[in-house]
Amino acid sequence: MNIYKYASPATFYPLAGRLIPWFAVLAAMLAAVGLYLGLYLAPPDFQQGEVYRIIFIHVPTAWMAMIIYLVMAAYGVMALSFNARLSSMMMEALAPTGAMFTVLALWTGALWGKPTWGAYWVWDARMTSTLILLFLYVGYIALTHAIEDKKRADKAGALLVIVGSVNVPIIYFSVKWWNTLHQGASVSVTSGSKMASMMALGMLVMALACWMYAIAVALARVRAIIIERELENGGAANWLNTLNTQDKRQLTR
Amino acid sequence: MKARYKRFMWIAIGLLVIAVAVTLVLRAFNSNLVFFFTPSEVAQHKAPQDRVFRLGGLVTAGSLQRQPDGLTVKFAVTDTVQTIPVSYTGILPDLFKEGKGVVAQGKVGADGVFRASEVLAKHDENYMPPEAAEALKKAGHPIEGKVFAGQKAVVTQTPDKR
Numbered sequence: 272m273n274i275y276k277y278a279s280p281a282t283f284y285p286l287a288g289r290l291i292p293w294f295a296v297l298a299a300m301l302a303a304v305g306l307y308l309g310l311y312l313a314p315p316d317f318q319q320g321e322v323y324r325i326i327f328i329h330v331p332t333a334w335m336a337m338i339i340y341l342v343m344a345a346y347g348v349m350a351l352s353f354n355a356r357l358s359s360m361m362m363e364a365l366a367p368t369g370a371m372f373t374v375l376a377l378w379t380g381a382l383w384g385k386p387t388w389g390a391y392w393v394w395d396a397r398m399t400s401t402l403i404l405l406f407l408y409v410g411y412i413a414l415t416h417a418i419e420d421k422k423r424a425d426k427a428g429a430l431l432v433i434v435g436s437v438n439v440p441i442i443y444f445s446v447k448w449w450n451t452l453h454q455g456a457s458v459s460v461t462s463g464s465k466m467a468s469m470m471a472l473g474m475l476v477m478a479l480a481c482w483m484y485a486i487a488v489a490l491a492r493v494r495a496i497i498i499e500r501e502l503e504n505g506g507a508a509n510w511l512n513t514l515n516t517q518d519k520r521q522l523t524r
Numbered sequence: 525m526k527a528r529y530k531r532f533m534w535i536a537i538g539l540l541v542i543a544v545a546v547t548l549v550l551r552a553f554n555s556n557l558v559f560f561f562t563p564s565e566v567a568q569h570k571a572p573q574d575r576v577f578r579l580g581g582l583v584t585a586g587s588l589q590r591q592p593d594g595l596t597v598k599f600a601v602t603d604t605v606q607t608i609p610v611s612y613t614g615i616l617p618d619l620f621k622e623g624k625g626v627v628a629q630g631k632v633g634a635d636g637v638f639r640a641s642e643v644l645a646k647h648d649e650n651y652m653p654p655e656a657a658e659a660l661k662k663a664g665h666p667i668e669g670k671v672f673a674g675q676k677a678v679v680t681q682t683p684d685k686r
Binding site: 316470 | 528529531532535538539542543546550558559560561562580615616617618619620621624627642643644645646647648649650651652653654655656657658
């Protein structure tokens with residue numbers, strides 16, 4: 272099997288279409304299980320009581336905000352070095368989801384911060400660098416939309432995302448490197464978990480749900496982007512005609 | 525070398541250069557990135573003298589005193605080496621507790637008392653049900669929370685008030 276087979280938009284389009292329902296269903300099921308674990312089965316916290324339950328949304332969304340950015344940067348490297356069109360399209364498809372997760376992380380953090388810390392927002396290193404991550408996502412979307420020529424837009428966007436990727440380790444390690452108001456990591460690869468197992472489990476299941484959601488949404492969005500760009504190119508008729516009838520119906524709609 | 529691998533190399537080198545540059549910049553700005561100063565740093569005059577800054581550490585167990593006006597509180601902030609007295613008028617956050625982390629914004633007065641205009645509770649990374657925390661305490665292993673970067677395990681246990 273040729274591993275580059277699915278690097279072409281023409282072959283990736285139907286594959287993505289077949290994968291979307293699986294990831295969407297998995298996302299819904301995992302979210303249901305995760306919320307049940309987090310909101311019903313997990314015990315209250317010894318210091319915070321019930322307020323801590325925001326972590327079942329806050330931590331997974333913050334993780335996704337960082338991970339999606341790194342995935343975009345990896346696609347950016349592929350797009351620049353191999354001139355891979357599909358990579359640029361995946362970047363464009365992932366950016367809105369990454370921005371949404373960043374907004375959710377900042378927003379839920381603010382809602383939690385007021386009752387526990389006593390402030391919605393402070394300019395500590397963790398929060399400031401996460402805000403910069405949001406600006407990078409929005410900056411990428413704005414930049415690629417501001418340039419008419421798609422090829423140049425892709426190049427500029429990929430460069431911005433790659434350069435911006437130095438911000439991700441800064442976000443992650445900020446609580447270690449500097450005195451921040453934000454607490455350190457409760458769950459980490461090196462030092463394990465500092466949470467009760469039911470709490471950690473709920474959080475991990477929610478994180479998986481976010482992964483599945485992000486994949487499903489990105490695949491759906493990249494299909495739209497493929498069609499959009501192929502139609503702009505004009506040379507798309509060849510493979511667009513080979514799509515099955517259901518896909519075609521979507522096109523004419 | 526194929527053109528695509530050349531491009532890949534250039535990207536890798538570029539990213540490395542940026543990473544080094546950012547590291548150097550962050551090191552240079554290190555003191556400005558600090559959200560708060562620890563009592564030891566204040567004692568060593570590393571904190572700004574006549575300017576507002578934030579003081580962070582643990583609320584010394586047994587130091588909290590409510591003043592007769594009902595709003596003013598006095599307590600001490602410690603990093604187990606140095607201790608600084610703090611006075612604050614206002615509402616304390618829910619998680620404010622003796623033995624727990626706190627970040628206060630204000631100025632050191634002529635009498636050496638830190639006059640806070642804002643007090644924030646600093647939470648640690650431990651999450652567990654109340655029963656588990658109680659069991660740990662009984663077993664003689666109270667929960668240790670990290671309050672400042674590089675802090676070695678500090679026992680943040682409140683002494684029994686019985």
